[in-house]
Amino acid sequence: MDFPKDLKYTKEHEWVKLDGNVATVGITDYAQDSLGDVVYVELPQEGGTVTKNEPFGVVESVKAVSDLYSPISGSVTEVNDAIVDTPEAINEDPYGDAWMIKVDVASLDELDDLMSADEYQKFIEEEK
Amino acid sequence: MRHIVTKGLVLDEPLIFEVSSAGRKGVEPAVCDVPVVDAAKVIPAAMLRGANDPMAGFPEVSEIDAVRHYTRLSQWNFGVDTGFYPLGSCTMKYNPKINEDAARLEGLSAIHPYQPEELSQGALRLIYELEDYLAEISGMSAITLQPSAGAQGELTGLLMIAAYFKAKGRPRHKIIIPDTAHGTNPASSALAGFKVVPIKSESNGVLTLDAVKAVMDDDTAALMLTNPNTIGIFERNIHDIAAYVHKKGGLIYCDGANLNAIMGIMKLGEMGVDVVQFNLHKTFSTPHGGGGPGSGPVGVGKALVPFLPGPRIKKSGNKYKFVRDNPKSIGRVKAFYGNFGVMVKAYAYIRRMGPDGIRKAALTAILNANYIKESLKGTFHLPYDQPCMHECVFSDKAQSAYGVTTIDMAKRLIDYGYHPPTVYFPLVVHGAIMIEPTETETKATLDGFIETMKEIAEEARANPDLLKSAPVNTKVQRVDEVRAAREPILRWRPGA
């Protein structure tokens, strides 16, 4: 199981990578592994807004549905439409090709309560 | 012989569209004995099928093609008539043949729902009496036979609950549902406009009064539970819970999916249940049909009677009549009166069994489930080790050490000639294996199943790959459900 050090993590198993004011969001390796083969993704429209801790989309395997919770608030500047056609990318490369949305972050303070890689790893071990 | 399996004569059969050949005729309609009408003379051309006909590819086969097609397809199916079908929560008991004959009687099948009442007295009587029998078995005040299946029965019951509170001038908006519930319970609640409040069962598998007290408030319309619950355990606190919910002005809804365990032994009405839906296709021996039709009657206590869907049936003297003037009724949930053809089968079952047979069926269902539980509990992990009702729930905990999961064992059972139990439900048991043997199986069948399950547990230890690759004795092997969802093909198309 992979936990890149340069990312921040949520309890709902999303990751965030901050680059200036733009945050890239996806789901973690652990999330894709527990979901199984992803067959469907629903993402928001470009130009829409997302709110911290509110659902912004859905991922589905054959027998499970998971909401995607936004780790931050802001406006969606880019959406990774490629994964809508190839949802298997989420299983294959959750931290790379299968990023989901890029968000122009409204308030950087919102990242403060997210977990570091070590904290997240510990969190999921406890959750098991 | 424990394993019922053979390398039999399983023929391949393409899609009917691929068998089709232009110009071939099957069963031709009757010869027209009135002047043949040219449709173009009476209906505008814009409303008629054009030359560019999208029915291209509609099958054109001979009668024998059709007969062989469906006969071969049927041979790829496993039904109760094929073998043991211990599918938990589904009550896959034997479907008596006399019931099928009854539903096909001309006097019960060639009757139109709008033919005059005086020409339908037999049908009205059958509905009236079946309502009566179900009221007696459940201890409820009145029954509607209108809903088509359990889920529609749930919706009907929940809409009545909503109407009841609305009529009192105090609408309520929440339904409490235990985490062990069938998915239809929250789905029906949402459809009826309620907010679902989940509640956890205790470690011993039952609901406690304290847990209900913690969430019950004066905006809660009802507690919706299944009794016996989906773990196969009787909710023994039901009486106290019902008394408390009633004190708070709420109602008790019971999902009657597991009625087979208690019919003739206890009455739901006496436990404080206000609404219950039945599944005639589980408890009352009507077949599941490969996915319906079922029938989902609803029973209610006195307070809810005015809200039942219409029309109702009244008996005066020896005559049966529809009553259509029901001002407080929630309205209808389908056209006409319900799945009459299914009612006939349930009626036949109750008349055949009588009060003694009904009770014995429940007692034997409990006995058989406990027999399986006791026989397998050393082999498989039993999360709730206590006497069960009509079904028992194991898990794959003991076998997971060898990398074997519930689905692998389920698929291996198929190789040995058994339908797998319900798997991965209820959700509160990780890797659940839910076994409901029913009362209609012989001891020899139960023993064969038990020995096979033990053998599979041994295979899981010694040769897990055997289970991973199961089933091998079937028409097709493990099916790629991921591909079905990622690259959907939901119909045949010409040239495909």
Added chain:
Amino acid sequence: MPYIPHSDKDIADILKTVGAASTEEFLKYLPEELRLKGKLNLPDGLSEQELSAELRSIAARNSTVNGYASFLGAGAYNHYIPATVGHLASRSEFYTAYTPYQPEISQGTLQAVFEYQTLVCQMTAMDVANASLYDGASATAEAVLMARRITGRDTVVMSAALHPEYRETVRTYLVGAGNHVTEALYCTEAGTTLPEAVEAACGDAPACLVVQHPNFFGSIEDLATLAEVIHRKKGLLIVVTAEPVSFGLLKPPGELGADIAVGENQSFGNPLAFGGPYLGFMATKTEYVRQMPGRLIGQTVDKNGSRAYCLTFATREQHIRRERATSNICTNHGLCALAAAIHLVSLGRVGLCALANLNLSKAEYLKARLSSVGIAPAFTSPTFNEFTFKLDTDPDAFMKALLKKRIMAGVGLKRFYPELARHIVVSATEMNSKADIDRFAEEAGKVTR
């Protein structure tokens, strides 16, 4: 005891294993005060032979559509069911199986329903159809809920010429969603939905328009015009077909602007059976498939690459999505769908079109014969196998008089439409012989003269 096969020895052996003295012993785990003291008050059990006689005597108290000349339709149609249907659909490998959750041992049901989905698509000219819903009325309600999810809008406009029991069902289903249902009047001359009334009922943001085609009066609707009205307001068109034999003749909903086609497939392979079980169908466009309720069968491969079928898109359904599912439906009407498929396959393309034309010819003949005795159609629009006529006299007395001549003379509309107190809707199918139609007209003429 019937259907409970244990011998006394079996029971004794089982009791030994479970460590109990009697089957009753398990009851001690149940609260004493709730246990039934006496016996259920039900009639004593019968032998199979006695039961058979009893059921026959109940059946004998019903008159059938075979014993009378029946011109009843109005959502339930009397058609000839080919012998193949009964024999094949009653193969117990089909009817004693559960929902096909284990695809490896359910390929029969799965392939048959996959084919049925295709047949529905071909008849309606839609992209995708589900495995079945309960009946036409609840299918219509499900379509309305689906249209509301797709559009995110509330307002539902139903044609007043939609089957009254379907309209009532939609209203019941929509109580939880806050209703917002209005009705659009029909034209009293043509007997079809008024586009102006639809326009007015829609407001600015309608979710959908629901139109029956042919409608409850038997009239063929001008779907293209109605589609234009609702689509201009960015709502969806739901076309309801209660008599699907019409698909053999009429331009299909998918070619006339339908976004969702639903209805009743009882006409194919399913007996009248006093109103059920029938067969709700639903078809839609590919883009809406994730909002569709009910089961769906998809084609895939097994691990050896052989073609195989399985349930798919299950994440829409209640067992996974629970309170957020597209519907609460679980058990549907699979066996009814199988019967319909066998009937359609037995008919074939040519047979279905011929059957449709036969129905049209019978109904037109009935129309002409009734007109010849002074009973004229009430509406001017074209019809398929059903139409409405208006009497100058009391329709109840009319129907009663014909009943004495062993004729079921149609369904009076007074109960459903107070303004149509003298109207009767009649249907003629391949089951009505020329002799029966002639007799109907002759007796009707005598009664009204």
